[in-house]
Amino acid sequence: MNAPIGIIGGSGLYRMEGLSLDRTELVQTPFGAPSGPVHLGQLDGAPVAFLARHGEGHRFTPSEVNYRANLWALKSLGVERLISVSAVGSLQARHKPGELRLVGQFIDKTRQRKDTFFGEGLVAHVSFAEPVCAHATAALLKAGQSLSIPIEDGVTYVCMEGPAFSTRAESRLHQSWGADLIGMTQVTEARLAREAELCYACIALVTDYDAWREEEEGVDAASVLEVMHANVDKAQRLLRKVVPQLSCSPRSCACGEALKAALFTAPEAVTEDARKRLDLLVAKYGYGGR
Ligand SMILES: CSC[C@H]1O[C@H](OP(=O)(O)O)[C@H](O)[C@@H]1O
Numbered sequence: 001m002n003a004p005i006g007i008i009g010g011s012g013l014y015r016m017e018g019l020s021l022d023r024t025e026l027v028q029t030p031f032g033a034p035s036g037p038v039h040l041g042q043l044d045g046a047p048v049a050f051l052a053r054h055g056e057g058h059r060f061t062p063s064e065v066n067y068r069a070n071l072w073a074l075k076s077l078g079v080e081r082l083i084s085v086s087a088v089g090s091l092q093a094r095h096k097p098g099e100l101r102l103v104g105q106f107i108d109k110t111r112q113r114k115d116t117f118f119g120e121g122l123v124a125h126v127s128f129a130e131p132v133c134a135h136a137t138a139a140l141l142k143a144g145q146s147l148s149i150p151i152e153d154g155v156t157y158v159c160m161e162g163p164a165f166s167t168r169a170e171s172r173l174h175q176s177w178g179a180d181l182i183g184m185t186q187v188t189e190a191r192l193a194r195e196a197e198l199c200y201a202c203i204a205l206v207t208d209y210d211a212w213r214e215e216e217e218g219v220d221a222a223s224v225l226e227v228m229h230a231n232v233d234k235a236q237r238l239l240r241k242v243v244p245q246l247s248c249s250p251r252s253c254a255c256g257e258a259l260k261a262a263l264f265t266a267p268e269a270v271t272e273d274a275r276k277r278l279d280l281l282v283a284k285y286g287y288g289g290r
């Protein structure tokens with residue numbers, strides 16, 4: 001059975017609590033291997049596909065994660081809506097460690113990522129002004145409120161390359177931009193989700209105050225994981241509330257048509273190679289080549 005809802009777990013979320021496992025799939029994609037097997041099963045009766053972003057045992061840095069293969073694998077298993085969980089640093093005092101936030105905007109500071117499926121024979125330019133699915137994000141907000149979990153939506157996430165954390169000067173610069181959170185993974189996933197016509201929503205779990213607070217020493221990975229472990233149940237509860245709701249509400253947003261006005265290459269100029277490689281994404285627009 002296909003899974004219309006996908007969950008990507010980040011640092012500290014390597015398995016989905018409550019998932020009754022039906023099978024695991026190690027998907028091969030035109031973009032290489034995903035971070036690991038996709039776990040398919042039921043979450044409180046709703047079919048779900050779960051993937052650990054950094055691989056089992058957390059083996060890939062944010063720059064090494066094969067985001068294209070991850071998104072491709074999930075799409076090929078029928079995922080239409082993707083909810084991501086990400087550990088983040090706070091750039092503003094009101095976002096406190098242990099709290100959940102829903103991302104609305106990104107600032108992209110990444111430098112060495114494959115962050116598009118396109119190129120090499122087929123050009124596409126998707127709209128990205130609104131980088132997350134408003135419908136899925138609103139469902140998460142409502143679910144959080146109904147569970148009395150303090151939550152705020154519409155926050156801005158700076159995505160840095162890493163893997164080292166920011167210097168104090170960088171942290172203060174990001175803060176002066178008015179950004180709310182910092183992490184190393186989400187903008188890349190969101191771009192690819194848009195190109196794959198998936199709804200994308202990001203649950204950010206605040207784990208630290210990054211490096212801008214004079215009175216603190218700065219971030220370290222061990223304390224990020226400690227805070228994540230102490231609070232990950234909030235993200236899991238939120239997922240268990242929202243997934244069954246989303247799975248019985250049909251998509252009413254434009255995410256599923258993101259490529260409609262984006263494909264730029266004249267059909268007769270698209271190479272056979274590109275048609276074959278991108279069949280899963282573009283066959284519906286008459287560019288397929290299986
Ligand atoms: C372990 S701290 C840094 C690490 O945590 C975040 O990962 P994810 O977004 O996958 O939860 C951050 O982006 C870094 O990759």
Ligand SMILES: Nc1ncnc2[nH]cnc12
Pocket residue numbers: 087088089090160165166182183184207208209210211219224
């Ligand atoms: N302060 C921070 N900077 C970048 N990524 C993070 N992930 C968790 N905390 C972070």
